[in-house]
Amino acid sequence: MDDHTLFLKGMHYLIRDILPQADIDTYKSVRAIMQNKRGFEDLSLIVSDIDLPGEDVFELFIYARKNFPHIPILVISMHKKLAVIRKCKELGIEGYILKNEDGLLPRALQQLLNGDTYFSRSLEIFYRRAVENNETLTEREEDIIKLIAKGYSNQEVADELYISIETVKTHKKNIKVKLEVESTQDIITYTKTNYLM
Amino acid sequence: MDDHTLFLKGMHYLIRDILPQADIDTYKSVRAIMQNKRGFEDLSLIVSDIDLPGEDVFELFIYARKNFPHIPILVISMHKKLAVIRKCKELGIEGYILKNEDGLLPRALQQLLNGDTYFSRSLEIFYRRAVENNETLTEREEDIIKLIAKGYSNQEVADELYISIETVKTHKKNIKVKLEVESTQDIITYTKTNYLM
């Protein structure tokens, strides 16, 4: 998705309407904001898109968490992606809403500026359901499904991970049981739905 | 992609900045604008996103083309999708730019309001290369690749189209030669890249 220019403009205007007195900086890439590290100190809030292919937004989050833990972070995401939500929760991200939930933006901004957190209701429900459903793959299984989703054959996955093709087949069997799916195509769909790739 | 709310706001503000005197209506769905058909008469330009899953934007274009051929249409698209560009050219759409080319928006708007056409340079190059490369599948072949891209097996494709599995296999062989690819995964990637699904 290369529409983050329009996303940026939309967000900028939207936040300006909600917080008319705010001073808003916009950055087009992680690199752009990281080069201006001194600028972090003055920030009272970071709002970030997470659907930026080729950008490691988590690099930004980890840096900000470490050096400026007092700045709350609001993540705006296109889809409900389990692995992404999980990672954000682990990092202690304060806010998370979907792009089509922009009506929730005023509340999210206020909560975070007040020092509270805000995860949209639909996201919380989605996350809880996934966790209850035991959709927790091991690290190795995540390695496998990501390669499968890239279209790798069993042999190619095996070569990539320096393991036997029989091991790959075993992992796939276990993954199918955990995710309650039957075909490799289902694994690919699941991975693309729940992981950033 | 369900971010068209933010896209809409971004576009609205962007066009307002370029054409401050313009009167801009925004619609969130094809249904929304079609219900207000009398409104077409006053329009001097239609600007439409084309990445709206579940929406048949071409329904809008065909209706507008038929009843209000004097209103130029500008399409804004996320990706270069061969089948979409081809369809727009066939319908005589006047303008087409990508979302990350929003810098071209002022020029595109001016050209179309002057009665000219505007396809962005990168799109023209992409389109010409694809046509020269003979990437022209038959209708039946397009049926096949769309089902393949949905994850259908050969047998499932055969059942869906009421043909023999052997015929599906033959079509796939021909498609691979035409597209110069080797695997089914390549066909899926090609289809998702070049068709709206």
Place this chain on the structure above:
DNA sequence: TATAGATTACCCCTTAAGGGGGATATTTGC
């Protein structure tokens, strides 16, 4: 009418995927 393109179908053969077992290390948590 002849020809090209499109659609359909079949045969043979090889390889890959997957279902159903079983087995052995290796790590991790308590």
Place this chain on the structure above:
DNA sequence: GCAAATATCCCCCTTAAGGGGTAATCTATA
């Protein structure tokens, strides 16, 4: 230290996919 979880590997068998052919219709059109 020990059980549980995790990761690794193997065998057998069946089915699906795919490569390389050939060919009968049908249709539009030069």
